[in-house]
Amino acid sequence: MTDFFDNKRPAKASLESLMRIFTIPEAPGSTLGRIETEISQNLNGFLANHIVAEERSLNDIEKDFADSAIPEQPQYVSDHTHHLLEKLIAQSVHTSAPSFIGHMTSALPYFLLPLSKLMTGLNQNLVKIETSKAFTPLERQVLGMMHRLVYEEQDDFYHTWMHSAQHSLGAFCSGGTIANITALWVARNNLLKADGDFKGVAKQGIHKALIHYGYEDVAILVSERGHYSLKKAADILGIGRDNVIAVKTDANNRMDIDALKTECQRLQQQNIRIMSIVGVAGTTETGNVDPLREMAQIAKQYDSHFHVDAAWGGATLLSNQYRHLLDGIELADSVTIDAHKQMYVPMGAGLVVFKNPAAVSSIEHHAEYILRKGSKDLGSHTLEGSRPGMAMMVYASLHIISRPGYELLINQGIEKARYFADIIDQDPDFELVTSPELCLLTYRYVPSQVQAFLKNANEQQTKDINKILDNLTKFIQKRQREAGKSFVSRTKIKVQTYFDQKVLVFRVVLANPLTTHEILHEVLAEQKQLAMESLEWLPQLLNKTSG
Ligand SMILES: *Cc1c(COP(=O)(O)O)cnc(C)c1O
Numbered sequence: 001m002t003d004f005f006d007n008k009r010p011a012k013a014s015l016e017s018l019m020r021i022f023t024i025p026e027a028p029g030s031t032l033g034r035i036e037t038e039i040s041q042n043l044n045g046f047l048a049n050h051i052v053a054e055e056r057s058l059n060d061i062e063k064d065f066a067d068s069a070i071p072e073q074p075q076y077v078s079d080h081t082h083h084l085l086e087k088l089i090a091q092s093v094h095t096s097a098p099s100f101i102g103h104m105t106s107a108l109p110y111f112l113l114p115l116s117k118l119m120t121g122l123n124q125n126l127v128k129i130e131t132s133k134a135f136t137p138l139e140r141q142v143l144g145m146m147h148r149l150v151y152e153e154q155d156d157f158y159h160t161w162m163h164s165a166q167h168s169l170g171a172f173c174s175g176g177t178i179a180n181i182t183a184l185w186v187a188r189n190n191l192l193k194a195d196g197d198f199k200g201v202a203k204q205g206i207h208k209a210l211i212h213y214g215y216e217d218v219a220i221l222v223s224e225r226g227h228y229s230l231k232k233a234a235d236i237l238g239i240g241r242d243n244v245i246a247v248k249t250d251a252n253n254r255m256d257i258d259a260l261k262t263e264c265q266r267l268q269q270q271n272i273r274i275m276s277i278v279g280v281a282g283t284t285e286t287g288n289v290d291p292l293r294e295m296a297q298i299a300k301q302y303d304s305h306f307h308v309d310a311a312w313g314g315a316t317l318l319s320n321q322y323r324h325l326l327d328g329i330e331l332a333d334s335v336t337i338d339a340h341k342q343m344y345v346p347m348g349a350g351l352v353v354f355k356n357p358a359a360v361s362s363i364e365h366h367a368e369y370i371l372r373k374g375s376k377d378l379g380s381h382t383l384e385g386s387r388p389g390m391a392m393m394v395y396a397s398l399h400i401i402s403r404p405g406y407e408l409l410i411n412q413g414i415e416k417a418r419y420f421a422d423i424i425d426q427d428p429d430f431e432l433v434t435s436p437e438l439c440l441l442t443y444r445y446v447p448s449q450v451q452a453f454l455k456n457a458n459e460q461q462t463k464d465i466n467k468i469l470d471n472l473t474k475f476i477q478k479r480q481r482e483a484g485k486s487f488v489s490r491t492k493i494k495v496q497t498y499f500d501q502k503v504l505v506f507r508v509v510l511a512n513p514l515t516t517h518e519i520l521h522e523v524l525a526e527q528k529q530l531a532m533e534s535l536e537w538l539p540q541l542l543n544k545t546s547g
Contacts, residue, residue: 013074021077031078035085043110044096050085051094053484061091098514099523102489104284104312104341106512112346115396124389126172127379132389136378137163139391143170145398147353149317150335161357165376168360170353172391173384176311177229179336179352182363182383184220184233186334186354187276187305189362191218202362206238216271219243221263223255223290224494225283227309239275251496253288253434255279255295264302276305281326282313285491285507287440289313293328308332311350313438315342318406322414325437333359339394342410342439342511344401349390409513413439416510420520429528433495433505442493442505444473445531447538453545459499465544470504472537476530477506486523 026033038046064087075083094100096107125131126139144162147153147169161167171182192201192209201209210217218239222230224246231241245267248259260277267274277299279290292308299306308329310317314337317323329335332355339349354360360381366373379385401409417436424430424441428448434441446454446469454465470492477490488506495503506527531538 017074026077031081035081040113043113044107047094047096050089051092052090055482055484056091096512097487098512098516099486099519101508101510101512101515101519101523102487104509104511105347106344106509107514108344108346109397109401111396111400112344112393115393116346119389119392122389126387126389126391127382127385128377129375132378135389135392136376138395139172139378139389140169140376142391142394142398143168143172143351143353146170146337146351146394150314150332150337150353151330151355163376164357165374166361167357168354168378168381169357170351171360171382172349172351172378172387173382174348174387174390175340175350176227176309176336176338177232177350178383179311179338179350180227180229180307180309181233181236183307183334183336183352183354184230184237184276184305185363185383186359187307188218188237188239190305190359191273191275193362213273214271215273217243218273218275219245219267220276220278221245221247221260221267221274222278222309223247223249223253223280223283225249225253225285225288226278226280227284227311230278230309243272249494252437253283253286253493255290257291257294257298260295260298264298268302274302274304276307277302279306279308279328279332281308281310281329282316282438282440284312285493286434286442287313287436287438287509288434289325289437291328292326293331296328296331305333306331308335311336311338312341312440314338315406316410316414316438318343318403319410319414320407321411322438339390339397342413343394343397343406344409344511345390345393345397348388349394351394409511410439412513413511416515416517416520417441417508419517420508420510423520423524427524429531430524433493433503436510439510440508441510442491442507444469444503444505445476445527447531447541450541450545454498462498463501465541466498466501466503468537468541468544472531472534472541473504473506475534475537476527479530479533480523480526483526486519486526488523 026036028037095105124135126135129136140162144158148158161169173179173182189202192213194200195212198204198212220230220234220239220243222244231244234244235241245263247263248256250256264274277295279292279295281289281292296306310326310329313326314335316326334352334354336352339345339351340347364381366380417439421432421436421441424432424443429445430443431446431451432443450465454462457465473490477488481487488508490504491507492502492504494500
């Protein structure tokens with residue numbers, strides 16, 4: 001079989017040639033066909049071969065993407081594939097490399113590739129049953145499974161609610177951001193619901209709602225480690241970013257309960273209604289878990305919606321050994337979990353589950369031609385409209401990997417993070433800044449002499465040293481990324497032992513099962529080597545702290 005576009009020149013777009021791209025499959029010998037075969041046989045090999053390690057500057061790459069004109073001339077599939085390989089794929093990021101340990105995005109199990117192809121081919125739209133059929137009950141089942149993972153209700157609970165047209169155990173969406181917005185949307189609409197003459201915030205808006213209920217304002221409380229998506233939610237929901245109150249954290253980056261109580265009292269005195277208290281189960285920067293049980297109690301006291309943002313850490317519930325780390329999560333009114341983080345599913349799979357199956361009725365939308373009342377269309381209570389059948393990926397992974405399989409993956413991540421923390425701790429030239437509670441930790445390179453100096457330094461001295469250390473950390477992180485062998489990310493966090501100063505740290509997430517102990521040793525060795533090459537910052541440091 002020959003590939004039409006490989007062999008005959010499509011001089012200009014014709015209906016005949018276009019018909020072929022809808023009907024004729026790619027020949028195995030064509031460029032795209034060869035790539036398909038290679039990817040299905042050895043994806044990692046393909047990526048390792050085609051993503052170049054050496055960095056090109058973004059400025060330079062932008063020149064390849066500078067033309068805003070939509071092509072008038074069609075291209076051969078093979079030519080265009082070569083173009084993609086050279087300009088795009090080569091300059092993408094090898095997120096599945098075992099030494100890429102800086103972000104929450106990691107390797108994927110191979111079976112998701114053919115399934116993704118199937119999903120794209122089927123092109124189901126989950127907004128309504130007419131375009132998704134069996135995908136709708138499948139998605140509801142996935143939401144039921146994730147609800148059960150969090151709330152552990154009995155069989156008859158799920159039997160009653162999972163497929164009920166008037167109820168929903170949650171909402172499947174493209175990610176944690178949308179999941180958090182959905183949770184707070186439900187919280188807002190339930191708090192400022194229709195009452196007497198007032199038709200509810202969904203109909204009449206926030207201004208009339210505040211007047212009707214007699215509140216000065218409404219607020220959302222989250223620790224200062226809360227994810228920025230909560231501010232987006234407050235913005236969109238008309239609550240305002242300033243009304244997301246950042247509560248102080250303790251030495252372990254967890255919500256300080258006394259500070260939370262103080263804030264709640266202050267808000268109440270000012271007649272500001274606490275709409276929601278948000279606990280984080282696995283903060284994005286340090287991986288710590290808020291004291292959820294105590295927070296739930298305070299939320300109850302103030303009659304506030306208790307939401308838990310477990311976008312990243314939620315998958316820990318799959319581990320019987322470590323699920324206790326998220327103790328109290330079952331008290332939440334809603335919980336966000338990203339399947340595309342620690343559940344090894346491709347990007348575009350987030351969800352929120354609600355304790356009360358009737359909670360989502362507050363955001364329900366109906367339309368005549370679609371989403372009719374009483375239908376089981378999922379689109380009637382999701383923020384997004386058209387959505388792909390991503391739930392199939394979560395469904396397949398839960399079945400193929402199974403709960404105990406996930407437990408092994410979660411446990412190895414946590415244990416590897418502890419191992420890495422140990423070797424950082426034992427090395428006199430590294431400082432562990434935050435210990436791993438889950439599989440995320442932060443640290444920095446600080447020569448032993450400088451560490452000794454910092455122990456007794458006053459506030460100003462500490463500030464001066466930290467400033468140079470920040471430059472050194474940035475230097476090492478950038479150089480390491482540019483060299484292309486390994487990647488850690490960097491972030492700035494407040495450190496209590498350093499007079500609450502913000503310091504720049506390396507951030508590591510150990511989710512990739514292919515990351516070995518050896519790789520972790522190599523990452524540290526490379527960082528040490530790079531530090532030695534810093535002709536500016538290292539000498540400055542040693543100079544300032546000697547004698
Ligand atoms: C990643 C993350 C989010 C946002 O999720 P997206 O899928 O990126 O939209 C929200 N909260 C926390 C704690 C996260 O780690």
